[in-house]
Amino acid sequence: MPRRWRGGAEYREMVVLAVPLLVGQLGQVVLSFADSAMVGNYGVADLAAASFCVNLFNLPLIFLMGYSYGLLPALGRAFRDLGGMRSVVAKGGRNMLWVSGCVMLVMGVPLLFLEAFHQPPELHERIVSYYLLMLVSLPAVGLFNVLKQFFDVRGKTWIAMTVLVGANGLNILGNWLLIFGKLGFPEWGLFGAGVSTLVARILEAGVLGVLYLRWRSLHRPPKPFPTYLGRWELLRNGSGMGMQLGLETAMFSLSVIFVGWLGNEALAAHHIAVTVQTLGFMTYYGLGGAVSIRVSRAIGQGQPKRARLTSAVGLRLMWGCAAVIAALMGYFRESIAALFTTEPAVAALAGTLLLVGIAYQPADALQVCYSNALRGVGDARGLALIAFVAYFLLGLPLAFLLSTHFTLGALGVWLGYPIGLLGAGLAYAWRFYRVLRKG
Numbered sequence: 001m002p003r004r005w006r007g008g009a010e011y012r013e014m015v016v017l018a019v020p021l022l023v024g025q026l027g028q029v030v031l032s033f034a035d036s037a038m039v040g041n042y043g044v045a046d047l048a049a050a051s052f053c054v055n056l057f058n059l060p061l062i063f064l065m066g067y068s069y070g071l072l073p074a075l076g077r078a079f080r081d082l083g084g085m086r087s088v089v090a091k092g093g094r095n096m097l098w099v100s101g102c103v104m105l106v107m108g109v110p111l112l113f114l115e116a117f118h119q120p121p122e123l124h125e126r127i128v129s130y131y132l133l134m135l136v137s138l139p140a141v142g143l144f145n146v147l148k149q150f151f152d153v154r155g156k157t158w159i160a161m162t163v164l165v166g167a168n169g170l171n172i173l174g175n176w177l178l179i180f181g182k183l184g185f186p187e188w189g190l191f192g193a194g195v196s197t198l199v200a201r202i203l204e205a206g207v208l209g210v211l212y213l214r215w216r217s218l219h220r221p222p223k224p225f226p227t228y229l230g231r232w233e234l235l236r237n238g239s240g241m242g243m244q245l246g247l248e249t250a251m252f253s254l255s256v257i258f259v260g261w262l263g264n265e266a267l268a269a270h271h272i273a274v275t276v277q278t279l280g281f282m283t284y285y286g287l288g289g290a291v292s293i294r295v296s297r298a299i300g301q302g303q304p305k306r307a308r309l310t311s312a313v314g315l316r317l318m319w320g321c322a323a324v325i326a327a328l329m330g331y332f333r334e335s336i337a338a339l340f341t342t343e344p345a346v347a348a349l350a351g352t353l354l355l356v357g358i359a360y361q362p363a364d365a366l367q368v369c370y371s372n373a374l375r376g377v378g379d380a381r382g383l384a385l386i387a388f389v390a391y392f393l394l395g396l397p398l399a400f401l402l403s404t405h406f407t408l409g410a411l412g413v414w415l416g417y418p419i420g421l422l423g424a425g426l427a428y429a430w431r432f433y434r435v436l437r438k439g
Contacts, residue, residue, distance in 0.1 A: 395420020
């Protein structure tokens with residue numbers, strides 16, 4: 001087959017897989033926008049408290065999503081063996097419950113030392129109530145992600161998308177009812193937003209679980225689990241991939257502590273900018289999910305050249321999206337900031353931070369593409385090592401130094417992000433092609 005047609009077929013396959021993933025990811029962005037806008041219009045203090053909690057919980061949420069990616073290599077190998085896929089999902093689900101319980105214990109520690117984070121005292125009560133609701137929702141998030149991997153690798157990416165979009169719609173409705181006390185419901189403010197999120201997460205995991213149990217292929221006998229991946233290897237893969245995503249998120253999530261030292265206005269502006277830039281991150285991860293699925297299938301079928309082509313096609317698509325997103329963020333940054341707050345100082349600072357966010361869109365797309373390609377080949381160790389160096393030893397220290405030592409404030413925090421992302425992207429790409437050559 002001529003190379004141009006192989007590339008064309010890869011584009012088509014990638015888009016078919018990616019569109020539902022992208023819609024699901026954008027649904028998350030819309031939900032994040034709606035949460036922040038509703039809470040922000042209820043009060044600046046509520047928005048600041050939400051910013052603190054959301055930024056800290058990005059870390060465990062992303063870790064659990066990354067842990068579920070550890071199933072990809074095994075599911076890719078078992079793609080033509082539904083009994084084997086069933087066995088992988090069963091073990092992965094049990095592991096996820098254990099891991100999410102451990103994450104809950106770890107995330108409970110900050111509540112015991114809340115004063116050590118030096119957040120404004122008037123926010124403490126709001127932070128505690130919202131934080132606890134986010135904490136108990138973690139097992140539902142983990143199970144949803146495990147089940148999602150099964151449907152996505154089967155090529156049924158629209159199933160999880162439909163469930164996710166429906167749950168997000170219910171979440172937004174619940175926000176309107178419980179934040180503002182509409183239609184006779186109590187006016188709970190930020191606590192109401194937390195209740196709505198908890199209910200939506202339980203529903204999305206429950207509905208996807210029912211659909212999985214009713215899947216016709218599950219009536220076939222499962223194959224022995226070690227056929228496709230050993231039990232401890234699955235745990236190592238999931239932990240490594242979860243660690244990689246967790247370290248990436250930590251560069252953003254832990255930096256909120258630095259911003260919190262600057263006061264409520266800086267914290268609120270940072271939250272607005274982070275929420276907006278999530279549009280790019282989720283878009284790239286929608287396409288990145290298709291890259292990891294296609295790469296895992298190619299490697300499972302012994303086709304490294306097709307895996308290389310998949311990564312190249314994915315990067316071109318992501319860079320195209322990055323150009324569009326950067327243009328939209330630059331042109332509408334002031335209008336976007338005005339959606340979240342009526343405070344002029346907060347809106348002005350958020351607009352400035354969004355300008356920096358434009359600069360790291362291409363680097364973000366690069367690191368998303370090749371980190372997902374590495375997930376497809378199952379290189380959990382390489383992912384975790386590169387993430388630690390790029391995000392924890394480069395990006396986060398730079399954010400701290402620029403914001404404090406060089407007194408650039410929130411702007412300094414944001415200037416550290418592009419350097420960490422670019423370093424990670426280049427290292428992931430080098431590692432991916434090295435693994436393919438060795439394989």
